Amino acid sequence: YCKELNVYETGDVYSEVLRLDKKDFVLRFYNSFSGVRTIIINGFDEFTQPEINIINRTADVEGVELFVMFDYYRYNPALFSHLDKCYEKFKAKGFNEVEDTSQIQFNDYQKRIREKLFLLNENDEPKPSEIDTVKIIAQSPEEEIRLIAKEIKSLITKNNVDVDSMTVAFNLISDHSAIIRDVFNEYGIPFNLTDRYALNESQPVIALINFLEILENNFYYKNIFRALTGRWIKINGLDLSNLLRVSSNLKIVSGYKNWIDSISRTIDEINFNNDDEDNRFLPIEFYSKAKDDIEAIFEMLKPFREKKTIYEFKDELRKLIYTLGLPQRIVNDHESYIEKNVKAITVFLETLDELFDLLTDENGTDKKFPLGYFLSQVKTALQFTRYNIKERHANGVLVTSVNEIRGLNFDYVFIGGLVDGEFPTRYQPEIFLSGSYRKDEYRHILEDRYHFYQTLCCAKKRLYLSFPMKDEKKEFTPSTFVNDLLRLFKDEEKTIKDYSELVYSKSELMKYAATLDLEKDKDKLDSLGIDVEKLKTDLSIDKLRLENPFGESEYTGDISKNISEEAKTKLADQKERQYSASQLEEYAKCPFQYFLKRILQLETIEEPTEELESFELGSIIHSILYEFYGTLKEKS
Known part of the structure; x- marks a missing residue:
């Protein structure tokens, strides 16, 4: 209906209402508010001129009494003078001033504030109050x-x-x-x-935008991991760790075609030559899985590759939201987040509707735009949109x-x-x-x-x-x-x-308990719900670590006592083996890191880089020199 009237904001609505003649205004009022005989307008500071005109016309409706509760005191200009014009406009429209002198309206405390606050009268002195x-x-x-x-x-x-x-x-x-x-x-x-809350800080909304940016930035690896690392977007069977491992191994930074071609070439090379003396490659199934996952992401984003009209983009975006399962994840999230995230997605969709309506008015229904244009418009709108629960x-x-x-x-x-x-x-x-x-x-x-x-x-x-x-x-x-x-x-x-006399939180309770003596204040600690025996055990462990950090105890890193025979055998092997200088240096820097890397053999997957490593550069130079001198030798 608003579109038919060509109204898009409150001011447009006011203009349409004020264009009605008196008879039509009264008729529409009775149709909309049949049975209303008393109107009280309360809780507003100021009124614009169109609002005053509408209030005035409503007050002229026969059989209706209208009251404006206007908190205004003309004798304190330091507090109320910004309302002077509004007050005079109501007076000019013929509104009668009725002062509420009841005790219910203002107590002595409120009266003193109204009459004296901000006036800077030197004779005023602080007085007691009922508040x-x-x-x-x-x-x-x-x-x-x-x-x-x-x-x-x-x-x-x-x-x-x-x-x-x-x-x-x-x-x-x-x-x-x-x-x-x-x-x-x-x-x-x-x-x-x-x-x-700012809509551009909503995690489900951020995840959706990040997912679209995968295509916009041509499958840049950081966009892929940024979009899929969180809990909001999950693609069935997709192995993100494997994708990172493959991208690092093949130095794939971006480009959908580059992803597919690099992985395909590697698979062909492995199939052609099974001999991988330099351990350059991962198992072939890693590459096959990564290729399948990249293609799965591409298929989901495929509708956004071509330019689209505003309506087409809006329709595809809504389909994507449901394809990704965002609504289901939001309503099945932790109960403390459900209401906030439901509201965020609701406001997001409402914002899109308003934004696309404006873009349609500006550009028409047939003009087509690329994904980058829509992302720019959406991100700008999100930046200025807020919502509350x-x-x-x-x-x-x-x-x-x-x-x-x-x-x-x-x-x-x-x-x-x-x-x-x-x-x-x-x-x-x-x-x-x-x-x-x-x-x-x-x-x-x-x-x-x-x-x-x-x-x-x-x-x-x-x-x-x-x-x-x-x-x-x-x-x-x-x-x-x-x-x-x-x-x-x-x-x-x-x-x-x-x-300082009371304890107000659990953290404060624990700090207070730390000042008490475990033996003398045992009853007091028990009354606070603190397990004294457990506390004694914890303190003894801390004492052991401080006094004998290299002692034979599981609390100081020695796990040789309560372990299986198989584990003891493996540890004995580690004890008798020879260690290189770099390994000893690594152990001295961080024993735990050494344990993870050398004993558990956990690996850190590095991010891919397009720059050549030193050893790679050396290998390339050796290969070039070998080819060069080999060719010279053959010709001579």
């Missing part, structure tokens, strides 16, 4: 997350606080999501992280961005990353926009202030403000927002020292 304010100071970004996790763990264990009554909000959540996952999992805290309510501590919690209420609110440059973010001029589309620096800081204010209003019992002092590269400056708020309210300060 406790706690400032958490960490030395590093990782320590900041750990202190937040420790405080949450304390609230759960000491105060019996429900996890769904707490939220942790960052202005730039994606900068912290990885460490939040690690730390919260380590501390055993159930959480719901609503971060948006469905929020699971009442499933743990909500960890999200400040924009996601506005209008919600939580007993305990943590606002993290409160350093200048993150919250507020640095102003960056929008050099590609001009006129009314460009946002000046003051408006930028106003919007960040407003988001901070909205996040503060989410707290019902306690508010935590946290920030790190430095990272590996630089020192941080605490956000000016923190100082502005603490001019109004008294606060409590916490650092790492305030969390």
Whole structure:
């Protein structure tokens, strides 16, 4: 239907709605929302002019009451002045202002924030509030997350606080999501992280693109191994280790024809001359298997060799996804990854549909393009596409961005990353926009202030403000927002020292246990669930290794006692044999490597190279000289 109207974005939809005459607008409203008599618009900061016009026309529908919940206070321009124009536009449309004076709407804490935050009145002094304010100071970004996790763990264990009554909000959540996952999992805290993931970092999507690049880069060996090494793309019977072994042996770097010709020539040479005195070749079945595997990859990518129309490429790509079995592998993956990967592939397919629709509008349906063109377009689209997984309510501590919690209420609110440059973010001029589309620096800081204010209003019992002092590269400056708020309210300060009395995770428990005496503190260790006898055994083994590293024990590398007679015989043979200087040197460098290579006879498969090795160059020169002087001798 949108295609029929020639609309492709929200602005196009607004234009079509506003083109309707009054009678048609009312008729369509009744058809779409029959029975609706009250409309409440809540949770929005600003409205564009088309949105205001649509809201105004909706308010004129007979029998419908419409209310816009507009969080605006004209007497605090340092916080609300960016909403002045929007407020005046609603007034100009005839909207009546109704002030909500109920205690439910704003408590004393919220009123003080609305009226005084960012105004810099010298007469203001910090006052107590019904909302406790706690400032958490960490030395590093990782320590900041750990202190937040420790405080949450304390609230759960000491105060019996429900996890769904707490939220942790960052202005730039994606900068912290990885460490939040690690730390919260380590501390055993159930959480719901609503971060948006970059589609170009999805492993199933990356694997699919890498597989297509095999053909685009003409079977370059690194593309083959990059695409097929992971768990997402498996071709029945394909032996990747054998492919690497053959490519290294024959020095095949790229080229489908080169793969097939080199392997075929080698097979013919082995069949013609069974005498391989120099051990140049692998068993013939290795080459046959490698040839079959390369041909299998080629057959799967064959449809993409020729130029295709946009529709043809889209159709073949979908077929390839199912041929490779990606959907089946995703839904049968580990349960903690299924939802994320299903969402990634779904968004990937939706993105392809949108991209190919745009390309069709631009180029038509008949024009054909090579694989490289499509890969370039797809990779560009993936770079700017993000997705998130469905929020699971009442499933743990909500960890999200400040924009996601506005209008919600939580007993305990943590606002993290409160350093200048993150919250507020640095102003960056929008050099590609001009006129009314460009946002000046003051408006930028106003919007960040407003988001901070909205996040503060989410707290019902306690508010935590946290920030790190430095990272590996630089020192941080605490956000000016923190100082502005603490001019109004008294606060409590916490650092790492305030969390030294409790053990919050298994790793901390083990560190604490290491400080205890195994005999004197046996009861305490037992109460912590630590097997004291096993711990004694482990410590005795470590002591043995330190005090007598070359003693006759299996823990120091001596395996001569509890082994079979056959193994003893083989070891005795090794003891009596003669060793070259290079072998002894190799053993001195790394005994374990010597054991793997010389005893177990495990080999490392080197990557193929087109450069000549020294011994190969020497052999070629010898052959040339032999042919040259042999010919001269015959002629003379």
